[in-house]
Each structure stands twice: as structure tokens, then as C-alpha cells.
Amino acid sequence: MRWSSAFIPTLRDDPADAEAASHKLLVRAGFVRQLMAGHYSLTPLGFRSLxxxxxxxxxxxxxxxxxxxRLPCMHPREIWERSGRWDSVGEEMFRLKDRKQADMVLGMTHEEIFAHHAAELRSYKSLPQIWYQFQTKFRDEARPKSGLLRVREFTMKDSYSFDLDDAGLDASFDRHFEAYRRIFKRLGLEAVAVEASSGVMGGNTSIEFMVRSEAGEDWIAHCAKCGYAANVEKAQSVLPPVEDGPGLAAPEKFPTPGVKTIDDLAKMDGGAPGERQIKTLVFAVDDKNVLVLLRGDHKLAEQKLVDQVEAQSIRPAEPGEIKRLMGALPGSLGAVGRDDLFVIADEALRGRRDMVTGANEDGFHLRGVDVERDVPVKAWLDLREVADGEGCPACQAPFSVHKTIEIGHIFKLGTKYSVAMGASVQDEKGASVPIVMGSYGIGLERNLAAIVEANHDANGICWPVNTAPYEVVVTVVKPDDVECHEAGEQLYDKLAKAGLDVILDDRDERPGVKFKDADLVGFPYRVTIGPKGLEKGVVELVRRRDGQKSEVAVEHAAETIVEAVLDERS
RNA sequence: CGGGCCGUAGCGCAGUCUGGUAGCGCGCUUGACUGGGGGUCAAGAGGUCGCGGGUUCAAGUCCCGCCGGCCCGACCA
Structure with a gap:
């Protein structure tokens, strides 16, 4: 490809409505354009990388x-009714009617359709099967955001495994796990596998593949030393023990005028640091009031509460409700002596003495509280959200808590969809058994964005060779100089013939413009051909990711570049 | 779905409060000079000021309604 005839709409400024680095850069470097919120067009450059x-x-x-x-992306209502998801999925599914007023959906995933086709499998002898496709998925996201990271229309690789029994599913699942590891490695993404909740997919086990990024939306705890990784909705950690003094014979009330927060009380004369306080939260659990206690400096992981308390609904109580129930507003709440309420306490409070908590009277607190003696705890649970730098539960080393992007998700589904779609086979004994399924997804555009999130600098994208739209750009500094022009053309031909993806920057632009564009678009290698170098019989080779430069004799340029590129392909 | 911000040339923005000839930078076109990190000079092209209605002699600007986009939160196979 010659740049002079290519459509590469680079922009000098960041688009005003972009926040995430990948969003800004993919737009600026001319890889994508937005059509509407959550729907993006890929330009030729973007499509090449994809x-x-x-x-x-x-x-x-x-x-x-x-x-x-390759399955249809438009499905009849009936097939989604058979699995129950016509009703259970809700507004996230795009629905439409045809001219006969028949209901259809735009597929958000394809369990139903693949299971429908799997109904043609008849014998255990034809198992296992793994089927997959690349197909556009439609999801009516409440809030599309961050460019390609969260969209309403995207390409997904979705695969489905069909096995005779759970052992077979385990094997298919493991093969996917290993395949995903290889995929993300080749994409240049440092993926961390974490156990996840399965949500509306159903099934029991699911693993998410996460990659660290400031633009991410999910928080995980990850131990670099031993590899422990977990979503903060599940993660645990070890804390240094806190030494308590003997405390008082009984709690003692003291005035705390104006104190509304843990922090206020920590700063007050005669107050107490966060780790000596008891934080008291009021929740409405199925319209019964429950007190949730944590150490003052700890944060509640609400999902942990939801996961461990059997209830239809759980919500924080409103200030009005709290005042009526407790006699005080948040800031002065406490559980001492409240035998009338269901009190849940975080494990970190177990055995603590000499603590400070609210007195249920605005402007007053209690000191000298012994949790086990004075607080009627009905249930001890792990409710604390772990924080960066706390101890890994597996190896005690400090782990990090950071934002991540979900780049892949694998599920053990079981027989939900095969039963619904009538996908069963005869086993060795001639008995009909439902096929055991797994499903496995990777969002392509999101992965593309994740690669950019992980590979960019102040000047633009730094594509790894494996996913670069072109592996090499041949920059002709002075295209109207005959010698430059010919040297450029010849090198370009040689590289193309050697099978490299190469683009020739033959535009009549100033060198600075070409260099800036090359850096912005992010080709892994740039060869600069100019009169200065040619005088000495050399061209300059620059590696984008670290700026490493070398001069190469013109006659050896092609082989040097081919070798460098092939070396990095995987 | 709740809260906030925004919509003016391809991109980034000013002008809106206080109504009166629609502007700036970059980009684009033509020419000249220039030529190893977004160059200089000159001459140009490019606008239903998101849409609809209203007020007014006059609306980008004021009023009403709608549409669209971004951010935070809720939600998220």
C-alpha cells in the first residue's frame, strides 16, 4: 500500500469526547470512527488490525x-422462549418485528442457536465437539462508553463445547483455558484469570480473563508473587493483627460535637484512629433492618453481603429510616445493646476490645467497647473489600488491587441449553442423555482496544508486530528526489515480496509530518530513506516501541528488516 | 434510569450572560520558497450555528419542546 493513495484519516488533536487512551488514539490515528453511541466503524487500518x-x-x-x-445474528422469538431468556434477559436484548409482526431478536450470544443445531448430534460417538464463529453481537448497553471498550454492537468469537458428561466438559473447558492463554499471549496482553460469577449465563463455574488498565471497569486483587487473583467482589486478604489495650469495664459515652465521619473522629482530640472504630451501616434486607459492622477504616464489599445473605432485595437504608430506627443519623450510629436488630459483623472485628462507636445520639460516641461483650453479633461474615497493599491470602506477600478490562470469559454451562433445545445423544447403553455444554467468548474490538491501552506512549500507538495494521512503514523523506524515490520503491518491493505487511509513505509531505504520523499510527518498524543516509549508502531503521535506531547498509536493509519482523511474529 | 457537562466549518474551540454583517487555530485547495520531527509567505474554498416551534423590526444568542453526544453513578452475558 502507498500512503499517498490510502485512507488514513489522522487527526492532529485528540477528539473532544474521548477519555480513554485507546479511544483517543484509535480515533486520532484513523482506525475507527463513531457512527452513534456504542457503534463504531472500522476504517481500513482498524479493520486490518482486527x-x-x-x-x-x-x-x-x-x-x-x-x-x-457462521450463524445468523437475527433470531426468532421462539428459540429464546425455549431457553427462558426471552423473558429473563430484559432490556439488554434488541428486539424487533418483521412485516408480519413476528418477534425477532438481534443475538447477544448464541447458546440457543448452537444448541439447536447440536440437536442433530445423535450418538456419544460424535462427541466431543467444539464449534465456534466470529459474529456480530448486539447488546443494548445502558451506557456505552470508552470508545471500543463498551459498545452495543461488536464482533465476538464465541465457541461452544458439547460433551457426554462433566468430565468431558472439564476437558473441553481446560482446552479453552489453554487456548485463551495462548491467544492473549500472542495478542501481547498480560491476561490474569479470575473466578467470576456467571450472571445470566447460568451454569456454575466461570473464569474471566482480565488485563490491567486504567480504562477498565472491574477491580481485581492480584498477587504478583504467587499469582493469586480474584475479583474484589470475592477477594480476601490477610491483615496485620491489631493490639488492643485492656479497655474499660463498660462502654463510656463521650461528646463528639460535629463528628460525622470516621475521619472526623480520627482527627478529634480524644477520638480514635480508623482501625479502633466500628463503622455501623444500616441496610434494608427484604424490608427488615439489618446492621452491618466493619472496622472504621474498612470498606464494605456490597456484593459479598448480597452473596452471603439470602434475600430478594438488599439496599442501604434512607436517612429518614435510620433516624427512626436508631434515634440518630449516620455519624453517630452504633450496635451496642441492640439485641432487637439483626447485627452482622465483619470478621476483622472479632475479638476486638477498646473500640469506639456511635452512641445512637447525635454528637455522642461510646469508647471502651468490647465487641464480643457489648455487641449482640448474630453473624460473623467476610464483608470487607480488600485494598491495595494488603496481604495475599495465599502467600502473605502484598498484592495489588487495580482496574482491569475483561477480555475473555469462559463458562461451564451444564445442560440448561441442551435440555431446552432437545440436544441429547445416546450413550453406550442406548440411554438418551442431554449434552453437557460450555461456552467461551472473546470480544474482538475490546481486545483491540486493550492492546492499545497496553501499548502506547505520548506520541501514539506502539503496535506489537502481531496485530499491527502494517509491520513496516518505509518513509521516503524526499519523494521527488529520484534516488530517494527509487531506493524507497525498491525496498518496498523487496519487503512486500518477502511477505511483510508494508506501507510506503510516498506522500509529498514534510519529513516531520510523516514521522509524527508514523508514530501516531504506531507501525512497529520505520525505515527512513533520505538523501543524507543514501550519501553514506545507509537507511535508518527505528523500532517504535523503544525508539531504538540503527543504520543499515542499503543492500542489507531488506534482509535485516525481514529478520527483525519475522523474529517478533508469533 | 438518576446526576452533571456539551452540540457553531473536516478536527479543536471562541462568540450565547448583555439579540444587530458568523469568527480563530489546525486541516483542506492553488502557487512560490522550503525539505531528517506537525516549516514560511501569498491567494482561496468550506457553515441549514443539532432539529422544530415561539418572542422580536432583527435570534448562534431569549423562551418552549425534542434529538444527539460525553462524563459520574446504577446496571453489565
Whole structure:
């Protein structure tokens, strides 16, 4: 490709409505354009990179014996009714009617459709099967955001495994796990696998693959030393023990005028630091009031409460309710002596003495509280949200808590969809058994954005060779100089013939413009051909990711570059 | 769905409070000079001021309604 005839709409400024680095850069470097919120067009550059991502995924799926399909993205209502998801999914599914007023949906995933086709499997002898496709998915997200990271229309590689029994599913699941590891490695993403909740997919086990990014939306705790990783909704940690003094014979009330927060009380004369306070939260659990106690400096992981308390609904109580129930407003709440209420306490409070908590009278607190003696705790639970730097529960080393992007998710589904769609086979004894399924997804555009999040600097994108739209740009500094022009053309031909993806920057632009554009778009290698170098018989080779420069003799340039690129392909 | 911000040339923005000829930078076109990190000079092209209605002699600006986009939160297979 010659840049002079390519459509590469680079922009000098960041788009005003972009926040995430990948969003700004993919727009600025001319890879994507927005059509409406949550819907993006890929330009030729963007599509080239996406196809490379797709190619890597396809190779790895084929490697585990998966077979590629292509299914419709528009489905009849009936098939979604059979699985129960016509009703259970709700507003996230796009629905429409055809001219006969028949209900249809735009597929957000394809369990139903693949299971429908799997109904043609008849014998255990044809199992296992792994089927997959690349297909557009539609999800009516409440809030599309961050460019390609959260959209309403995107390409997904979704695969489905079909096995005779749970042991077979485990094997198919493990093969996917390994395939995903290889895929993310080849994409240049440092993926961390964490156990996740399965949400509306159903099934029991699911693992999310997460990659660290400031633009992410999910928080995970990750131990670099031993590899422990967990969503903060589940993560645990070890804390240094706190030494308590003997305390008082009984709690003692003292005035705390104006104290509304843990922090206020910590700063007050005669107050107490956060780790010596008891934080008291009031929740309405199925319209019964429950007190939730944590150490003052700890944060509640609300999902942990939801997971451990059996209830239809859980919500924080309103200030009015709290005042009526407790006699005080948040800031002066406490559980001492409240035998009338269901009190849940976090494990970190167990055995603590000489604590400070609210007196249920605005402007007063109690000191000398012994949790086990004075507080009627009905249940001890792990409710604390872990924080950065706390001890890994597996190896005690400090772990980090950071934001991540979910780049892949694998599920053990069981027989929910096969039963609904009538997908069963006869086993060795001739008995009909439902096929055991798994489902496995990777969002391609999100992965593309994740690669940019992980590979950029102040000047632009730094594509790894595997996913770069072109692996090399040949920058001709002075295209109307005959010698430069010819040297450029010749090198370009040689590189193309050697099978590299190469673009020739033959535009009549100033060198600075070309260098800036090359950096912005992020080609892994740039070869600069100019009169200065040619005088000495050399061209300059620059590696984008670290700026490493070298001069190469013109006659050896092609082989040097080919070697460098092939070396980095994987 | 709740809260906030925004919509003016391809991109980034000023002008709106206080109504009176629609502007700036970049980009684009033509020419000249220039030529190794977004160059200089000159001449140009480019606008239903998001849409609809209203007030007014006059609306980008004031009023009403709608549409669209971004951010925070809720939600998220």
C-alpha cells in the first residue's frame, strides 16, 4: 500500500469526547470512527488490525480442534422462549418485528442457536465437539462508553463445547483455558484469570480473563508473587493483627460535637484512629433492618453481603429510616445493646476490645467497647473489600488491587441449553442423555482496544508486530528526489515480496509530518530513506516501541528488516 | 434510569450572560520558497450555528419542546 493513495484519516488533536487512551488514539490515528453511541466503524487500518486479532484467535481455536460456523445474528422469538431468556434477559436484548409482526431478536450470544443445531448430534460417538464463529453481537448497553471498550454492537468469537458428561466438559473447558492463554499471549496482553460469577449465563463455574488498565471497569486483587487473583467482589486478604489495650469495664459515652465521619473522629482530640472504630451501616434486607459492622477504616464489599445473605432485595437504608430506627443519623450510629436488630459483623472485628462507636445520639460516641461483650453479633461474615497493599491470602506477600478490562470469559454451562433445545445423544447403553455444554467468548474490538491501552506512549500507538495494521512503514523523506524515490520503491518491493505487511509513505509531505504520523499510527518498524543516509549508502531503521535506531547498509536493509519482523511474529 | 457537562466549518474551540454583517487555530485547495520531527509567505474554498416551534423590526444568542453526544453513578452475558 502507498500512503499517498490510502485512507488514513489522522487527526492532529485528540477528539473532544474521548477519555480513554485507546479511544483517543484509535480515533486520532484513523482506525475507527463513531457512527452513534456504542457503534463504531472500522476504517481500513482498524479493520486490518482486527483481522489480525481474528486470525490469531482462529488459529488457536483450530489448534484445539474447533470447527468454524457462521450463524445468523437475527433470531426468532421462539428459540429464546425455549431457553427462558426471552423473558429473563430484559432490556439488554434488541428486539424487533418483521412485516408480519413476528418477534425477532438481534443475538447477544448464541447458546440457543448452537444448541439447536447440536440437536442433530445423535450418538456419544460424535462427541466431543467444539464449534465456534466470529459474529456480530448486539447488546443494548445502558451506557456505552470508552470508545471500543463498551459498545452495543461488536464482533465476538464465541465457541461452544458439547460433551457426554462433566468430565468431558472439564476437558473441553481446560482446552479453552489453554487456548485463551495462548491467544492473549500472542495478542501481547498480560491476561490474569479470575473466578467470576456467571450472571445470566447460568451454569456454575466461570473464569474471566482480565488485563490491567486504567480504562477498565472491574477491580481485581492480584498477587504478583504467587499469582493469586480474584475479583474484589470475592477477594480476601490477610491483615496485620491489631493490639488492643485492656479497655474499660463498660462502654463510656463521650461528646463528639460535629463528628460525622470516621475521619472526623480520627482527627478529634480524644477520638480514635480508623482501625479502633466500628463503622455501623444500616441496610434494608427484604424490608427488615439489618446492621452491618466493619472496622472504621474498612470498606464494605456490597456484593459479598448480597452473596452471603439470602434475600430478594438488599439496599442501604434512607436517612429518614435510620433516624427512626436508631434515634440518630449516620455519624453517630452504633450496635451496642441492640439485641432487637439483626447485627452482622465483619470478621476483622472479632475479638476486638477498646473500640469506639456511635452512641445512637447525635454528637455522642461510646469508647471502651468490647465487641464480643457489648455487641449482640448474630453473624460473623467476610464483608470487607480488600485494598491495595494488603496481604495475599495465599502467600502473605502484598498484592495489588487495580482496574482491569475483561477480555475473555469462559463458562461451564451444564445442560440448561441442551435440555431446552432437545440436544441429547445416546450413550453406550442406548440411554438418551442431554449434552453437557460450555461456552467461551472473546470480544474482538475490546481486545483491540486493550492492546492499545497496553501499548502506547505520548506520541501514539506502539503496535506489537502481531496485530499491527502494517509491520513496516518505509518513509521516503524526499519523494521527488529520484534516488530517494527509487531506493524507497525498491525496498518496498523487496519487503512486500518477502511477505511483510508494508506501507510506503510516498506522500509529498514534510519529513516531520510523516514521522509524527508514523508514530501516531504506531507501525512497529520505520525505515527512513533520505538523501543524507543514501550519501553514506545507509537507511535508518527505528523500532517504535523503544525508539531504538540503527543504520543499515542499503543492500542489507531488506534482509535485516525481514529478520527483525519475522523474529517478533508469533 | 438518576446526576452533571456539551452540540457553531473536516478536527479543536471562541462568540450565547448583555439579540444587530458568523469568527480563530489546525486541516483542506492553488502557487512560490522550503525539505531528517506537525516549516514560511501569498491567494482561496468550506457553515441549514443539532432539529422544530415561539418572542422580536432583527435570534448562534431569549423562551418552549425534542434529538444527539460525553462524563459520574446504577446496571453489565
Amino acid at each position: 483481522r489480525k486479532v481474528e486470525g490469531i484467535i482462529r488459529e488457536e481455536m483450530d489448534r484445539i480442534g474447533a470447527q468454524e460456523f
